Amino acid sequence: MIHLVNVTKTFEPNTTALKDINLHIEPGEFVSIVGQSGSGKTTIARLLISEIKPSKGKVIVGGWDITNIKHRQIPLLRRQIGVVFQDFKLLPKKTVFENVAFALQVAGVAKKRINKIVPQVLKIVDLGDKLNRYPQELSGGEKQRVAIARALIHRPKILLADEPTGNLDAINSKEIIDLLLKINEFGTTVVLVSHDKDVVNGLKKRVITLEEGQISQDQKVGKYVI
Amino acid sequence: MILVTVKRSILFALQSFWRNIWLSLATIFIISLTFLSINFLVVINAISDSAIAAVKDKIDVSVYFKQDVRESKIAEMKSHMETLPQVERIVYISPDENLEVFKERRKDDLVIQEVLAELSGNPLGATLVVKAKNLSDYSEILKAIDNPAYADLIEKKSYDDHQAAIENINTITKNIKKGAWIISIMFIIIAVLIVFNTVRIAIFTHQQEIGIMKLVGATNGFIRSPFILENIFSGVIACAIAVSVIYFILSLVQPHLNNFFAGVDVNLIGYFNNNFIVIFGSQLVGIIILNIISSSLALGKYLKV
Ligand SMILES: Nc1ncnc2c1ncn2[C@@H]1O[C@H](COP(=O)(O)OP(=O)(O)OP(=O)(O)O)[C@@H](O)[C@H]1O
Ligand SMILES: [Mg+2]
Numbered sequence: 001m002i003h004l005v006n007v008t009k010t011f012e013p014n015t016t017a018l019k020d021i022n023l024h025i026e027p028g029e030f031v032s033i034v035g036q037s038g039s040g041k042t043t044i045a046r047l048l049i050s051e052i053k054p055s056k057g058k059v060i061v062g063g064w065d066i067t068n069i070k071h072r073q074i075p076l077l078r079r080q081i082g083v084v085f086q087d088f089k090l091l092p093k094k095t096v097f098e099n100v101a102f103a104l105q106v107a108g109v110a111k112k113r114i115n116k117i118v119p120q121v122l123k124i125v126d127l128g129d130k131l132n133r134y135p136q137e138l139s140g141g142e143k144q145r146v147a148i149a150r151a152l153i154h155r156p157k158i159l160l161a162d163e164p165t166g167n168l169d170a171i172n173s174k175e176i177i178d179l180l181l182k183i184n185e186f187g188t189t190v191v192l193v194s195h196d197k198d199v200v201n202g203l204k205k206r207v208i209t210l211e212e213g214q215i216s217q218d219q220k221v222g223k224y225v226i
Numbered sequence: 227m228i229l230v231t232v233k234r235s236i237l238f239a240l241q242s243f244w245r246n247i248w249l250s251l252a253t254i255f256i257i258s259l260t261f262l263s264i265n266f267l268v269v270i271n272a273i274s275d276s277a278i279a280a281v282k283d284k285i286d287v288s289v290y291f292k293q294d295v296r297e298s299k300i301a302e303m304k305s306h307m308e309t310l311p312q313v314e315r316i317v318y319i320s321p322d323e324n325l326e327v328f329k330e331r332r333k334d335d336l337v338i339q340e341v342l343a344e345l346s347g348n349p350l351g352a353t354l355v356v357k358a359k360n361l362s363d364y365s366e367i368l369k370a371i372d373n374p375a376y377a378d379l380i381e382k383k384s385y386d387d388h389q390a391a392i393e394n395i396n397t398i399t400k401n402i403k404k405g406a407w408i409i410s411i412m413f414i415i416i417a418v419l420i421v422f423n424t425v426r427i428a429i430f431t432h433q434q435e436i437g438i439m440k441l442v443g444a445t446n447g448f449i450r451s452p453f454i455l456e457n458i459f460s461g462v463i464a465c466a467i468a469v470s471v472i473y474f475i476l477s478l479v480q481p482h483l484n485n486f487f488a489g490v491d492v493n494l495i496g497y498f499n500n501n502f503i504v505i506f507g508s509q510l511v512g513i514i515i516l517n518i519i520s521s522s523l524a525l526g527k528y529l530k531v
Contacts, residue, residue, distance in 0.1 A: 071446070072445065072446070075440075075443040075444060075445045075446075076443070077443075078441060078442065079442070083441055089434075089437070089438050090438075091434065091435060091438060102438070102439075102442065103442035103443070106443065106444030106448055106449075107442075107443060107444070108231040108234075108448075109230070110230055150442065153442075154442075
């Protein structure tokens with residue numbers, strides 16, 4: 001599902017964020033990427049949605065070599081990868097429903113269909129009764145669940161979560177992780193970038209550890225060791 | 227799907243228009259002024275064109291032949307002259323026609339009438355009236371008439387030189403046009419800057435939205451179109467305002483125009499009516515192209531990622 005082949009990413013003038021990374025993630029896997037701050041975790045995530053291009057090497061997503069992806073194909077790629085961030089990235093002036101619907105609107109989906117599937121997806125993340133709330137009326141965990149619903153709305157093959165629990169307390173974090181596991185059970189490949197030792201260790205899934213832009217460990221049932 | 231997208235773009239554009247209503251009004255105001263100054267140019271053009279056309283129409287060379295010249299000789303000269311590339315047309319006026327005109331013109335002059343009555347024959351000769359294609363062609367034509375071969379036939383020739391009048395019109399309109407151009411260009415530059423800034427501010431207030439749109443897979447076209455639409459919307463309103471103002475001013479000015487340009491028929495309202503689509507259509511297209519260019523420039527950086 002995800003292939004990084006000899007990927008190096010340098011930022012001008014002289015930061016090497018990733019050094020000759022080789023990474024292979026199968027469809028349906030649940031993979032955690034851990035590492036210290038600045039070790040290159042977010043850089044991997046940004047490569048996968050083609051927000052940046054590798055300096056060297058190849059990036060392949062779902063069989064699609066996106067190393068030299070054309071500008072106008074990037075939107076298509078992003079509809080195949082759901083993304084979730086630490087800061088939720090919700091629009092404050094839109095309701096829960098509108099925030100999720102937004103992702104369909106930009107893809108030109110008809111209103112009727114939007115009205116049908118947005119409540120369905122919000123029900124999956126257990127927000128079926130909060131469609132008309134605004135983000136500031138939600139808890140952190142609920143905000144993140146809205147973001148996850150939005151990420152799922154295009155039925156992506158991959159869900160990419162960059163520190164989704166970074167702003168949440170333990171209970172809310174657990175809810176979000178459980179939700180990610182549930183999504184993974186439906187067949188979606190989940191890539192979780194995390195700092196949180198407890199979270200990662202509790203998963204008993206594959207863990208990839210980054211150190212200064214290189215993979216230092218890749219364990220099938222991993223532990224966050226650093 | 228395309229229809230849905232278009233509808234959404236228009237909706238987003240309208241929202242943005244209202245959210246920044248003062249900015250939108252400033253944009254409309256400045257685009258209207260741009261339209262007005264450009265149309266001032268159009269008016270000056272129309273007036274000078276019809277003035278010059280009127281003067282040009284009066285210019286020709288008349289060749290008066292001696293009374294005893296045979297018509298065949300004149301016809302010969304006429305057909306020869308007609309081969310000249312500078313000649314637009316030549317009209318032959320027979321001695322009888324000349325006499326008719328003369329009598330008619332002097333019908334109140336009793337002395338002349340008496341003299342004419344006493345004469346048995348026609349004292350007047352034939353005339354050729356030569357019209358050139360361009361004003362500058364008359365010198366060539368006059369040279370051709372001065373050909374020694376014709377010298378015996380010709381009594382005299384007259385060339386009313388309106389060149390000075392035309393030059394006057396030309397210099398006056400040139401100067402007015404220069405001023406109008408400078409003003410128009412200034413307004414165009416201001417309009418570009420304002421549109422550019424309108425888009426910048428709109429982007430700034432929508433920065434977060436744009437970022438999220440990109441994350442969830444919005445195409446650049448989808449992101450860009452509301453901003454461009456918003457400005458096209460302003461352009462259309464500004465055009466409508468300019469059209470109303472122009473027609474209002476024209477309706478005030480028109481009655482005085484014919485007095486002012488004695489004898490020259492200047493129908494500005496008619497001119498604008500006849501060329502409505504060309505004049506305002508091209509200006510609207512111009513402002514829309516301008517909008518698209520400055521919107522794209524303003525957005526360019528944001529759409530890279
Ligand atoms: N746009 C950029 N320009 C220059 N350097 C950058 C840029 N983005 C990231 N970097 C550098 O690349 C390295 C890796 O950054 P990255 O964001 O991938 O770290 P991270 O592992 O996600 O860290 P954190 O856990 O703090 O989020 C860092 O040294 C960072 O300073
Ligand atoms: Mg990071």
